[in-house]
Amino acid sequence: MIKKVLYKVLPKKIIQFLQKKKYMWIAKNAFDQDRKRFMSSVYSFNSSLANLEAQIIINSHSIEKGLTNINFRPGFGKRALSDLVYNMEKYSERTEVINSEVFSNAINIITAYIEKHNNLAVDVSYLKDIVQKFKVSSDLVIDCNVVNNSKSGKIKESHLDFFKFSNSRSSVRDYSSEIVSSKELTNVFSLANNAPSACNRQPWQVHVISDKNKITEVLTLQKGLKGYGTNIQKLLLITSDNRFFSNVHERNQGFIDAGMYSMNLLYAFKYYGIGTCALNAELSKNTEKLIRDILSIKNYENLVMFISVGKYPNDFKTTKSPKKSINSYIKYH
Ligand SMILES: Cc1cc2nc3c(=O)[nH]c(=O)nc-3n(C[C@H](O)[C@H](O)[C@H](O)COP(=O)(O)O)c2cc1C
Structure with a gap:
């Protein structure tokens, strides 16, 4: 009742101002709740x-x-x-x-x-x-x-049926000096383009870094590939675009959509016989700022992950990275 009266009597500008205040308050509570729940479970502060x-x-x-x-x-x-x-x-x-x-x-x-x-x-x-x-x-x-791989063996996996294709995917961290062409990239992006997203918003952006100095600069800050990453031909940065979202309940959606797209990308690269390794974008505030400056990343973009890209060397090793049994995480309701 009061709300209706206020809507009638107050100027539109004031109503918009109050609405903004309300949404900011709801957003603050939601982020506070996330922070509390997150910190009450992480292993740095807990020991379950x-x-x-x-x-x-x-x-x-x-x-x-x-x-x-x-x-x-x-x-x-x-x-x-x-x-x-x-x-x-x-x-x-x-x-x-x-x-x-x-x-x-x-x-x-x-x-x-x-x-x-x-x-x-x-x-x-x-x-x-x-x-x-x-x-x-x-x-x-x-x-x-470790798993010993050969280039020819890995290329053969490219067109296996999905069961074998998916089971043979693994992160590849070192590459040959062979270039990854623009045509190959276009093929990969076209294939990955069919990824699902909430309301089909497709809120991802892909930054393709080819300049070797920039790749080194960014990866030195990222730190996750220290001691690896020979001959990276392209470094991708996948971001999600906050302009596609309306309120705080959607705060994680961009990460989810861009994450799904990234998985499609990893498979698309494999389909075209190209190796990849997903790389985290878990950065401190200062490091994130430095990377944003180097790559001119807009404020409305969230950094989701990097992906290193390159051709398979003739012989190379990958980790086995054993996966949990499905029973350890599936709960039927
Ligand atoms: C979001 C994400 C971030 C990752 N970050 C790194 C990283 O910084 N450095 C790295 O060497 N591997 C990274 N990886 C690769 C994982 O270590 C790898 O996927 C995992 O060990 C399983 O191995 P597999 O991909 O060969 O199955 C990342 C993977 C994902 C999905």
């Missing part, structure tokens, strides 16, 4: 079993990634290994069930690390105790070694 599992996965991945490095550094990853062992110890103190997938994957990756170093006659005997201590049951032992 799920938090520990997450850290074990991350530490393990950094070791398996190092095992695929074309500039392999014997003895690499001391910090990740020490964190991994620490988290495994903590995990085992909390539960009898150390035969979890995550745990056995970690042991397998440490075992692969030991084997690789034994072959090079580098002493890593300090790791044997942890493997002995947490010996996992043999049915959970899977091959966690």
Whole structure:
């Protein structure tokens, strides 16, 4: 009632001003709630079993990634290994069930690390105790070694049926010096263009960086490909455009739509025989500002992810990156 009267008596400008205030207040509450919920679950401030599992996965991945490095550094990853062992110890103190997938994957990756170093006659005997201590049951032992690939094998995967195509996708972090042409990029973008999005808004933008100095500059700030990324031919930055959204309830939609589009891009590159690695855009405020300046990214764009792009080398290694079993995350209602 009061609202109706106010609408009648107040000038339009005042109504718009009040509405804006109200939307800002709703938005503030929504972002505050997000912040609280996020911080009450993240592993930096919490230590549930799920938090520990997450850290074990991350530490393990950094070791398996190092095992695929074309500039392999014997003895690499001391910090990740020490964190991994620490988290495994903590995990085992909390539960009898150390035969979890995550745990056995970690042991397998440490075992692969030991084997690789034994072959090079580098002493890593300090790791044997942890493997002995947490010996996992043999049915959970899977091959966690790196995957050896050839260019011809990878190209053959391009046109396999979707079952094999999808199962053979993996991140490729180092490339050959062969160029990725504009025609190839156009083919890829045309194929990826069919991605779904909420209300078909397609709020993504793609920045294609070809200048090698800029690629180095951006990746030095991004940090996720440090020690990898030989011969990157193109670096893409996928952003989402906030101008396509109306209110705070849609605050994550751009990330979701651009994320779906990015997945389509990864598949489209694979279809055209080109390797990719998705790269995070988890940046501090200052780093984000620097990258925005380098690439002239508009204020209305959210940085969603980078994607490194290049042709397959003749022989190269990729991580196995074992995936969780579907039962570990699917809940039927
Ligand atoms: C959004 C996103 C960000 C990623 N960021 C990085 C990164 O910064 N550096 C990196 O080497 N890999 C990055 N990756 C690749 C993941 O490490 C990789 O997808 C994961 O280990 C699974 O391996 P797979 O892609 O070979 O199946 C990222 C992947 C995604 C989807």
